[in-house]
Amino acid sequence: MRASAAEDAVRTRFERRLVELYAAEPDLHTIAREVFVSTELATDCDMVGYSEFHLGSGEFRVEYSHPDPDPERRATTTAAYLKHAGSHPFWGKDPAFFGERALRESDFFSDAQFMELPIAREVFLPAHAHRQMTTMIVQEGYAVAISAHRVLGRPAFSDAERDRMQELRGHVARVYRQALERTVQSMAPVERLIHLCPDLSPRQREVARWIAAGKSNESIAGLLGIRLDTVKSHVRGVFEKLGVDDRLGAALAVHQRPPFTQLPPMWTLAGSRWSPAGLRTTAAATPD
Structure with a gap:
């Protein structure tokens, strides 16, 4: 298949997926898996991270599209990520730096430079990860980050994949706001x-x-x-x-x-998520 024809086919599947994303009408409990499917299709990535960053404290919660076969390694690398996140606004998920863009690690670092970074040696390379592309959505007091990851040996994300990720961001922002409203309306x-x-x-x-x-x-x-x-x-x-x-x-x-003015949803909604302190499990909220 010609490159342009292949790209056209991806574009068609991506547009169909956008329709499915809206049709799914997710709430905050189910939106992560809808984002996983959409991001994988848009970017041909190996893993997706769905995170919420508390802007006041810098803490985060993150879910991944695939479970890590080595949870102990994931705990170590999650703690290392926090240690080195301030070394560059790309790693620190600075909302002002990202704006409405989708950014790639290759926009800032050559392959040789990446391999020498402390965050690469302690966080990504132990997990056999290299390529990363991220986009962010700012909410009141927190930000949602969507990150596409590729393993070592795979090429950098292309401009076409970046453009689809950037387009997906706008749709996810709208779907997220709708999911927030659905979740709040369903609460006693x-x-x-x-x-x-x-x-x-x-x-x-x-x-x-x-x-x-x-x-x-x-x-x-x-x-x-x-x-x-x-x-x-x-x-x-x-x-x-x-x-x-x-x-x-x-x-x-x-x-x-x-209801999420003090803490982002992933701090209080039921689920198991990675944080700087390791894996944290929140029980379902129940009336007393």
């Missing part, structure tokens, strides 16, 4: 609280839930079978942690505030 008030304010104690969640339902302190004391003074103490704690001054502010926070 008490579940929203778990994500909105993860440091609320179970009893504080119960109190906040009844505040949001318009119950008085006396009613809450009766519903929970606790003393009125105890309820008042929990109410003060709820106000402080939600950053509000009164019951109306608390109720509005529960019903109207986006």
